[in-house]
Amino acid sequence: xxxxxxxxxxxxxxxxxxxxxxxxxxxxxxxxxxxxxxxxxxxxxxxxxxxxxxxxxxxxxxxxxxxxxxxxxxxxxxxxxxxxxxxxxxxxxxxxxxxxxxxxxxxxxxxxxxxxxxxxxxxxxxxxxxxxxxxxxxxxxxxxxxxxxxxxxxxxxxxxxxxxxxxxxxxxxxxxxxxxxxxxxxxxxxxxxxxxxxxxxxxxxxxxxxxxxxx
Amino acid sequence: xxxxxxxxxxxxxxxxxxxxxxxxxxxxxxxxxxxxxxxxxxxxxxxxxxxxxxxxxxxxxxxxxxxxxxxxxxxxxxxxxxxxxxxxxxxxxxxxxxxxxxxxxxxxxxxxxxxxxxxxxxxxxxxxxxxxxxxxxxxxxxxxxxxxxxxxxxxxxxxxxxxxxxxxxxxxxxxxxxxxxxxxxxxxxxxxxxxxxxxxxxxxxxxxxxxxxxxxxxxxxxxxxxxxxxxxxxxxxxxxxxxxxxxxxxxxxxxxxxxxxxxxxxxxxxxxxxxxxxxxxxxxxxxxxxxxxxxxxxxxxxxxxxxxxxxxxxxxxxxxxxxxxxxxxxxxxxxxx
Numbered sequence: 001x002x003x004x005x006x007x008x009x010x011x012x013x014x015x016x017x018x019x020x021x022x023x024x025x026x027x028x029x030x031x032x033x034x035x036x037x038x039x040x041x042x043x044x045x046x047x048x049x050x051x052x053x054x055x056x057x058x059x060x061x062x063x064x065x066x067x068x069x070x071x072x073x074x075x076x077x078x079x080x081x082x083x084x085x086x087x088x089x090x091x092x093x094x095x096x097x098x099x100x101x102x103x104x105x106x107x108x109x110x111x112x113x114x115x116x117x118x119x120x121x122x123x124x125x126x127x128x129x130x131x132x133x134x135x136x137x138x139x140x141x142x143x144x145x146x147x148x149x150x151x152x153x154x155x156x157x158x159x160x161x162x163x164x165x166x167x168x169x170x171x172x173x174x175x176x177x178x179x180x181x182x183x184x185x186x187x188x189x190x191x192x193x194x195x196x197x198x199x200x201x202x203x204x205x206x207x208x209x210x211x212x213x214x215x
Numbered sequence: 216x217x218x219x220x221x222x223x224x225x226x227x228x229x230x231x232x233x234x235x236x237x238x239x240x241x242x243x244x245x246x247x248x249x250x251x252x253x254x255x256x257x258x259x260x261x262x263x264x265x266x267x268x269x270x271x272x273x274x275x276x277x278x279x280x281x282x283x284x285x286x287x288x289x290x291x292x293x294x295x296x297x298x299x300x301x302x303x304x305x306x307x308x309x310x311x312x313x314x315x316x317x318x319x320x321x322x323x324x325x326x327x328x329x330x331x332x333x334x335x336x337x338x339x340x341x342x343x344x345x346x347x348x349x350x351x352x353x354x355x356x357x358x359x360x361x362x363x364x365x366x367x368x369x370x371x372x373x374x375x376x377x378x379x380x381x382x383x384x385x386x387x388x389x390x391x392x393x394x395x396x397x398x399x400x401x402x403x404x405x406x407x408x409x410x411x412x413x414x415x416x417x418x419x420x421x422x423x424x425x426x427x428x429x430x431x432x433x434x435x436x437x438x439x440x441x442x443x444x445x446x447x448x449x450x451x452x453x454x455x456x457x458x459x460x461x462x463x464x465x466x467x468x469x470x471x472x473x474x475x476x477x478x479x480x481x482x483x484x485x486x487x488x489x490x491x492x493x494x495x496x497x498x499x500x501x502x503x504x505x506x507x508x509x510x511x512x513x514x515x516x517x518x519x520x521x522x523x524x525x526x527x528x529x530x531x532x533x534x535x536x537x538x539x540x541x542x543x544x545x546x547x548x549x550x551x552x
Contacts, residue, residue, distance in 0.1 A: 021517075
């Protein structure tokens, strides 16, 4: 009889303990975040989306090479002599037009490996995670700030300059070769004269190589 | 009887129905909010503006549009009929509930008896639904439900009998009127729960029994969703399923209101003559009923479910002997004092 009373007492005690806990939670604060209306502030270093500050990019390809999944696609054109692209905010001189800087966020695996090699800290992750799309191709983000006409123009100029430089180099090489040839001829002549002199002094011994070199 | 349309009868029919329907919408929303708050969530928040109050209305509209699926091998007539019979049973029982001093559906002298008799049809309709579904989960749920309801009707009736011993009347209006006034210790209302210490025990037994009778946790074995899918409701969809839901919530309210009448003075104001009258009576009555409903929800999110054998053990070897001993003690107390 006593055990029954004891058991009954402990049963009710545990029930009321449990109900006390639940009623405390009933009046306690809720942890729910009403997501589309209120959003959690993500930490500064959270990896959600890549961003490129194209004004600071020097076109060094280090990020593209670091990427394990090849999601960064860069194309550059060297700046021609008549334009000065200025310097980045870190003081590095910019020498290339960035005709293409595409990042395919569908491929990106958020490894952060592209961020650290960047010499000017212009590629980094931003805490923006709401960019789902219906079409996968919409996930390719273009960071180049050149319009297609500019790209064509810049490429043409760069090619023209490259052509020009090539031509100049070839001319220079030709001139060099010419000079070298002349010098050689001169030296050969001198040699001939000297050997002729020597031949007269020593007789017929060195006459054979002299004939070869002369022709 | 000159016209077919009897206006007072229509009002008598429509009033409890309106109360049940509005209550069901509020209670389903409220249950989800209570669940949310207890689990440190918010519950439905988006439909209708303030705290998602229109969520149940949206759910209802969705249920109306749903396809009414009837399994090929079911017993069609019984399958279709069961939900309506179940709701009819719990709705019919509201006839004898005195909603306020000015309104009772049917002021009959065998009120409580009628109520208990009519609600036992619920068991029948659950078995009907379970059997007609031709599904093992349904049948298992139906069998459990039948066993449970039949068993727990005994302690319910025994505790109701305890109150009847004190009141001497089966008419719920008379029972309520007997509890008017504030005489106990000079300020407590004359509710039965304060009149006799053994009636507190009776109320505890009564409350446990009505939890089991309305299939609430920790006695929700008939529709234990983690074991039996949804028990006897498994094969139902759309509005027929909604009828089951409605009947279940109506049953919850009915038994809570019965508890309020029997133990907490029905429509009597707790402040004596202050704030009393037919409309205030309705307010107090519903407040008491809804408080009990809230406690039911509160318990749902606190306690785990019992096993079948534990359920039967609690009923047959604890509640039934205790309620009969209590009945004798209450009768002795009434004889002596």
